[in-house]
Amino acid sequence: MKLKYYGTGAGYGLPEVFCDCRICRHAREVGGKEIRTRSMALLDGQLAIDLSVDTFHHCAFAGLDMRRVKHVLVTHSHHDHFFTSDLFSRVRGMEEPVNFYLSEASGRGVRAIVEKHKAEFAAGTRDPKAWTLAEVHTLEYYKSVNILDYKVTPLRARHVAALEPMMFVIEKDGKSILWAHDTGLFHSDAIEWIKDSGIVFDFVSMDCTLRRGAQITKSHMDLDWCIETADMLRANGNADENTKFALSHIGHLVDRTHDELTAEAAEYGMIVAYDGMEIEI
């Protein structure tokens, strides 16, 4: 599998619009890997993970071609992971719908839009040839689904519970990915499911939103909790010396520049994702 990160930022991107902290100032001065747009990643050019408020930016400036992407896993409906306003655009030449896969709670908004559009198509008051077409598929925790050639299993994330946030286990061709955004330390049911699966992950992408030691919320992780999570996966047999760990969902709260965090994470054998990073898994 080939994974490309388009957006690796936390909720407000980096630099944050009104912020004058050291990290945001550095991002403005240096640019490059210090600039982080909001969440989006693409597997093999065909399966997206999240579609944030910055999708327009990814299409306009980073070469993303969403005309070719028909399947989107959505972790949860926060705007930095799922932005439904693009579904209101009038389009031409869209023959096939884009399929969104997400929890019941996070899918309520998009489902209402899609159902309204479909009713209007049926009534003849809206032309289906002129509007973005979409289908919504509801995922349940721990129930695997097949999407294209991938087996996808949603796990319960420790995030805003009302949104039924999801982590994803993605398997294909004997390789496996654990996508853990947004989440704090894993719930015991997620740990047990992973342990029982016997999967040894090839790649793990983890939430590293918080400054090390400043665990101001249980809904995200800092480097210490990422290390703890990696150790837990190793202890349970779900990671080994070949498992690659990457940190992402990074904003100014982390209080490290990309280079600083990269050096610190390297001490624990982890890499730090950046916008545009590609990984062969």
Ligand SMILES: [Zn+2]
């Ligand atoms: Zn987020």
Ligand SMILES: [Zn+2]
């Ligand atoms: Zn800042």
Ligand SMILES: [Zn+2]
């Ligand atoms: Zn969130």
